[in-house]
Amino acid sequence: xxxxxxxxxxxxxxxxxxxxxxxxxxxxxxxxxxxxxxxxxxxxxxxxxxxxxxxxxxxxxxxxxxxxxxxxxxxxxxxxxxxxxxxxxxxxxxxxxxxxxxxxxxxxxxxxxxxxxxxxxxxxxxxxxxxxxxxxxxxxxxxxxxxxxxxxxxxxxxxxxxxxxxxxxxxxxxxxxxxxxxxxxxxxxxxxxxxxxxxxxxxxxxxxxxxxxxxxxxxxxxxxx
Amino acid sequence: xxxxxxxxxxxxxxxxxxxxxxxxxxxxxxxxxxxxxxxxxxxxxxxxxxxxxxxxxxxxxxxxxxxxxxxxxxxxxxxxxxxxxxxxxxxxxxxxxxxxxxxxxxxxxxxxxxxxxxxxxxxxxxxxxxxxxxxxxxxxxxxxxxxxxxxxxxxxxxxxxxxxxxxxxxxxxxxxxxx
Numbered sequence: 001x002x003x004x005x006x007x008x009x010x011x012x013x014x015x016x017x018x019x020x021x022x023x024x025x026x027x028x029x030x031x032x033x034x035x036x037x038x039x040x041x042x043x044x045x046x047x048x049x050x051x052x053x054x055x056x057x058x059x060x061x062x063x064x065x066x067x068x069x070x071x072x073x074x075x076x077x078x079x080x081x082x083x084x085x086x087x088x089x090x091x092x093x094x095x096x097x098x099x100x101x102x103x104x105x106x107x108x109x110x111x112x113x114x115x116x117x118x119x120x121x122x123x124x125x126x127x128x129x130x131x132x133x134x135x136x137x138x139x140x141x142x143x144x145x146x147x148x149x150x151x152x153x154x155x156x157x158x159x160x161x162x163x164x165x166x167x168x169x170x171x172x173x174x175x176x177x178x179x180x181x182x183x184x185x186x187x188x189x190x191x192x193x194x195x196x197x198x199x200x201x202x203x204x205x206x207x208x209x210x211x212x213x214x215x216x217x218x219x220x221x222x223x224x225x
Numbered sequence: 226x227x228x229x230x231x232x233x234x235x236x237x238x239x240x241x242x243x244x245x246x247x248x249x250x251x252x253x254x255x256x257x258x259x260x261x262x263x264x265x266x267x268x269x270x271x272x273x274x275x276x277x278x279x280x281x282x283x284x285x286x287x288x289x290x291x292x293x294x295x296x297x298x299x300x301x302x303x304x305x306x307x308x309x310x311x312x313x314x315x316x317x318x319x320x321x322x323x324x325x326x327x328x329x330x331x332x333x334x335x336x337x338x339x340x341x342x343x344x345x346x347x348x349x350x351x352x353x354x355x356x357x358x359x360x361x362x363x364x365x366x367x368x369x370x371x372x373x374x375x376x377x378x379x380x381x382x383x384x385x386x387x388x389x390x391x392x393x394x395x396x397x398x399x400x401x402x403x404x
Contacts, residue, residue, distance in 0.1 A: 053348035
């Protein structure tokens with residue numbers, strides 16, 4: 001073999017395939033062979049296993065927390081129901097659409113914030129989305145939208161702010177069915193970043209004690225947008 | 226680092242829809258996969274987006290992972306690397322580079338059960354049998370997602386020479402790894 005002669009060898013081809021060095025045509029031809037040549041498929045798998053050992057050289061870098069939040073939202077928020085009015089639309093499209101909604105708002109009912117500062121998905125233990133909420137920093141209001149379920153007869157659902165180790169602070173009684181905007185005091189607004197919101201079941205008019213008295217049916221972390 | 230058995234179990238439980246297992250899997254493997262992704266993409270923000278998509282693929286693909294087969298880290302690293310390289314290629318194709326094949330979409334499947342698990346040390350030892358430049362070329366292709374054109378530029382040799390070198394290196398590596 002001369003210095004420039006290109007060796008034709010399945011071991012090398014399988015390696016090139018795994019490395020991603022083939023052109024589209026070469027890869028397509030190789031893939032066609034893979035389905036009918038188990039020996040070739042075994043070579044591909046050996047290369048994958050061996051090359052993965054090279055990743056030992058790569059330094060592990062902890063990703064920022066927002067990556068997990070994004071995964072959690074993409075995989076599990078969809079199953080909980082629509083977020084705002086953007087049901088089933090993947091995140092990037094939703095963001096684009098959210099911009100459009102600023103310019104073409106739906107003209108009836110209570111409006112979600114055009115530029116929410118925070119978003120909260122309040123979900124039950126089984127992941128069912130009970131309420132979606134967004135904080136409007138321009139009006140200091142929390143837009144809340146019921147997503148599923150309704151309060152049992154003779155009860156209401158009350159929203160609580162849990163900031164760090166502090167005791168829960170009431171943010172008001174939630175609407176039964178329609179979206180609403182709850183006024184938020186400056187004091188509470190200042191505590192939203194990094195806090196958790198929770199919904200408890202309370203007697204009509206809300207908790208008589210100033211602390212949750214009934215079962216907590218949903219929680220959600222405040223996400224900065 | 227979690228043990229192979231732990232990661233194995235978490236992936237198997239993901240296939241059953243166990244979110245706590247998925248969170249454990251993420252907590253114990255995301256730093257490595259982020260490192261791999263960053264190495265290919267060399268852009269933090271893009272690597273963060275890619276990592277999200279990678280774990281979405283992991284969750285959805287967990288059913289196809291066979292316990293007791295290929296190393297679970299191989300399965301995860303293959304998904305991460307291939308996705309990152311697809312993004313790199315997509316970025317390059319909009320920049321006018323020649324179209325390269327997209328990565329095979331599957332990591333090692335059940336067939337891999339027949340394949341003996343390899344150890345990173347053995348792989349490194351075999352890389353050490355190559356001339357440093359040639360070992361480095363294979364590394365760059367795997368870890369950085371370099372194409373033949375990238376490699377030829379980097380090592381300042383004609384494309385065909387690069388290809389000949391690399392194929393020979395692969396044959397030599399395979400012989401060492403099988404030996």
